[in-house]
Amino acid sequence: MKQIKILKSNNKILSERSNFLQIQDNNELIELRNYILEKTDLVKYKDPEIFFKTMEWVNSLWKHDGINNPGNATSLEILQRASRGENFRCVEYAKITRDILVSLGYIARSISIQSENADYGGIGQSHVVAEVWSSKKEKWVFLDPQMNCYAVKDNIPVSYYEIYKSFNEVKFIFSEDTYKNCNNPDYDYRKFIKNYMGYMVVDGVINENNVRLYLHLDGKRQLLAFQAGDLSNAIFTKxxxxxxxxxxxxxxxxxxxxxxxxxxxIQENRLKDLKEMEENLDLFSVDPNFKVRFTTNAPNHQYYELKINDRPLIKLETDTYDLSLSEGLHDICVYSINKQGIKGSSTNMKIFYGEIENR
Incomplete structure (x- = not known):
């Protein structure tokens, strides 16, 4: 009897947090993208190199000023002010890096990393960095645009949480300019970043409410203040x-x-009981003719690309595809392409159809 079996698959339910980051293309991002396309050649780079090149470019634009708060200025306005000599905080280094990457079609976020005593430990209890999703690496990648560095483990870029969990195993990568200004940047940076392993905080939206989502690291308490000031809409998770x-x-x-x-x-073949049904199981065998429905949580989704074995790539502007499997192995790969032409994570399935024994 011919059988249909999934031999390997990473197809799974989409995360319920898919809308948390609220990444949507808008006029503000379009204006920023046009500015970046005019001023830089960043788009010639691909994931993940474009992340590091963007970070390096932002790092070069101003000197750190821990006091100057630009208020509600957009990223484009901050870039214009920086071009006139104004300096900004770590918050703006992360914000600009995030927004540039988002404008170019990537999924990025600012991360506030905070000490265990971020509520009443004094000023300087937090640092702001960025993370960007790499579809190529299938993971979040940490960037510190103020310090112009990222981290790797086994030559693979890591997230901030991975830095926290494997602090002694990760390697921090710095630009050449960093080495010109510091004899031992790795030692200095480890000493610096170790101060901010109490909590990591991501801003997002839950049920249409703006929240600050705190992930407990070394910090065990839930906080109601930040540096003695107000801390509103904070939600804590482990x-x-x-x-x-x-x-x-x-x-x-x-x-x-x-x-x-x-x-x-059963009626047409006059099958009398379960034993006869089992002896004639091939009568119930289904043919592998499917209507495949696709759904994605990718922001600004434009279309899907579908690859089946060695056939030409299929561009799908709808969310369905008629699939009929012949006998043999079938490798199926599908992913989203967004409005900026950036590829999402691949979903892969290996399906076999035919006569098999103990496969």
């Missing part, structure tokens, strides 16, 4: 998956076009 989810995934649902009518088959 669940890493609440912060670290795939925000750029595609899910595939395979629906059979033809349903097996068990009652009709």
């Amino acid at each position: 669940n890493v998956d609440d912060i670290y989810f795939n925000p750029n995934a595609t899910m595939a649902m395979l629906e059979y076009k033809e349903k097996v009518d068990f009652v009709k088959i």
Whole structure:
């Protein structure tokens, strides 16, 4: 009897946190993108190199000023003010890096990393960095634009949480200019960043409410103040998956076009009991003809690209595809492409159809 079996798959339910970051293309981002396209050649780089090149460019624009708060200025306005000699905080280094990457089609966020005593430990209890989702690496990647560095473990870029969990195993990567200004940047940076392993904080939206989502690291308490000031709408979690989810995934649902009518088959073949049904199981065997439905949590989704074995790439501007499997192995790959032409995470399935034994 021919069988249909999934031999390997990473197809799974999309994260419920997919809308948390509220990343949507808008006029502000379009204006920023046009500015970046005019002033830089960043778009010639790909994931993940473009992340590091963007960070380096932002780092070069001004000197750190821990006091100057630009208020509600947009990223483009901050860039214009920086071009006239104004300096800004770590907050703005992260914000600009995040917004540039988002404007170019990537998924990025600012991260506030805070000490265990961020409420009443004094001033300087936090540092702001960025993280960006790498569809190529299938993970979040840490960037510190103020310090112009990122981190790797086994030559793979890591997130801030991975730095926290594997502090002694990660390697920090700095620009050449950093080495010109510091004899031992790795030692100095480790000493600096170690101060901010109490909590990591991501701003987002839950049920249409703006929240500050705190992930407990070394910090065990829930806080109601930040540096003696107000701390509103803070939600605390110990669940890493609440912060670290795939925000750029595609899910595939395979629906059979033809349903097996068990009652009709039993009646037509006069099957009397379960034993006879089992002895004639091939009568109930379904053919692998599907209507495949795709859904994605990728922001600004434009279309899907579908690859089946060695066939030409299929561009899908709808969310369905008629799939019929011949005998043999079938490698199926699908992913989202957004409005900026950036590819999302790949969903891959290996399906076998045919006569098999103990496969």
